[in-house]
Amino acid sequence: MSSAPVGPLGTILVLNGPNLNLLGTREPGIYGTKTLADIEQLCARTAEQRGLEARCVQSNHEGSLIDAIHDARGTASGIIINPAAYSHTSVAIPDALAGVELPVVEVHLSNIHRREEFRHHSYVSAVADVVIAGAGVQGYAMALDWMAATLTPAAAAD
Numbered sequence: 001m002s003s004a005p006v007g008p009l010g011t012i013l014v015l016n017g018p019n020l021n022l023l024g025t026r027e028p029g030i031y032g033t034k035t036l037a038d039i040e041q042l043c044a045r046t047a048e049q050r051g052l053e054a055r056c057v058q059s060n061h062e063g064s065l066i067d068a069i070h071d072a073r074g075t076a077s078g079i080i081i082n083p084a085a086y087s088h089t090s091v092a093i094p095d096a097l098a099g100v101e102l103p104v105v106e107v108h109l110s111n112i113h114r115r116e117e118f119r120h121h122s123y124v125s126a127v128a129d130v131v132i133a134g135a136g137v138q139g140y141a142m143a144l145d146w147m148a149a150t151l152t153p154a155a156a157a158d
């Protein structure tokens with residue numbers, strides 16, 4: 001565990017897309033009962049344990065998600081994104097991710113491949129370094145672990 005001060009390059013943008021603000025009460029049989037606040041706390045705690053800092057942003061608007069991705073350039077070292085339904089519809093979000101040239105982990109709470117066919121394809125996966133689906137909220141911690149190991153290779157040996 002690192003106790004070094006976290007600078008801008010230790011910051012990971014954790015971006016959550018539309019309807020994820022409803023987690024906790026939204027289709028709990030699929031998404032579980034944890035809230036977005038629970039996920040953001042998990043990310044803050046896991047990032048801190050890895051010597052990183054999580055900058056958590058949620059928006060229901062495609063343009064706001066794109067603005068947050070653009071803002072990450074020069075202010076963050078990686079992006080963890082659950083694009084939610086925009087995974088299956090948006091070309092602009094993967095274009096933005098490709099444009100900022102940061103490591104990307106795509107996270108889905110549910111296993112999108114075991115659900116309706118329209119959820120099987122994600123435009124974001126083509127630009128993601130890692131895709132995690134079906135691990136529930138734990139997927140975000142797994143994503144932060146990968147970021148820590150990738151950004152600070154020494155951490156992988158911890």
Ligand code: DQA
Pocket residue numbers: 018019020082083084085086087107108109110111112119
């Ligand atoms: C989701 C899966 C998407 O298909 C869906 O539209 C979501 C959440 C997930 O985390 O499992 O809103 O990204």
